[in-house]
Amino acid sequence: MFQGASQINLDAKGRLAVPTRVRDPLTQGGTVPVVLTAHPDKCLLLYPAPAWEPVRARVMAFPSLDAAFNPWKRLLVGFAEELALDSAGRLLISPELRAFAGIDKRVMFVGQGSYYEIWDLERWQQQLDRLTAGGTPVLPPGMENFSL
Amino acid sequence: MFQGASQINLDAKGRLAVPTRVRDPLTQGGTVPVVLTAHPDKCLLLYPAPAWEPVRARVMAFPSLDAAFNPWKRLLVGFAEELALDSAGRLLISPELRAFAGIDKRVMFVGQGSYYEIWDLERWQQQLDRLTAGGTPVLPPGMENFSL
DNA sequence: TAGGATTTCCCAATTTTTCCCACTTCCGCA
């Protein structure tokens, strides 16, 4: 169960140092690769390869004649890359994915249960501000009675 | 049932000394870890790990393709960290959580039933002022008939 | 096929983190 946020700097080669504590859970001790893909909110998703498989299968099962699904399929499947961490636990992010997510140097690495999200730091703060600014956060339908 | 407010100073390393009286209730005598996460009001929430589990489970059950829930999941799950107190009963708060809550040195540690809130002292006083200043505190809907 | 450029992989030093110990202060009790 992935959780926790880390601010990370990419190096000059576009490599992202995955936080030490999550390397083993992500790669199951180095035995499995990871999959990096794109999300409509302009962040990247990082899965252990075995956890990505069922997601990909479900996306591929979308009815391909329904035009509304095609952009999702293009994004989720089209951008997916299977990668391995290097010996120092770093991930080389392709220029295409970096461009998509607006990632340059400073990123936020955020656990979301079965995957991690990778955000450009500035964009991360902008989407946080939408929730935390304005005094009263908007509660989506179905969440009105949620208590912490 | 956690209650009571304590003003605490973080040390130079960002460590928060948990008040002695609440250490055992929080960790059940040192046997369980605690979970620290973020709240939209820009404070931190501190749970005994077992008490956090059901909250996290409910957040994780949100429909993930519904964009309205994603910011909440990113906040509550994304910032969650499972921690242990050190041998002196202190909690090392990550730079990410400190930055989110605007915590620098002086904090207020406030019991809230099933969890504790950790506030930057200045921000705590500001939100207190918003309730106590202005003569007539605003009553949220449903609280009109509340009696103390 | 050879040269050049790019990519990939790995090593190693500095920096950071983590853990623990010791000193000082505060409070209770005699």
Added chain:
DNA sequence: TGCGGAAGTGGGAAAAATTGGGAAATCCTA
């Protein structure tokens, strides 16, 4: 009022991790 114990506070040393660089291999082009 003094002593004992406990708790708060700060510091330091060992271990681990990040970061940058460098060498080798590969690919592309001329």
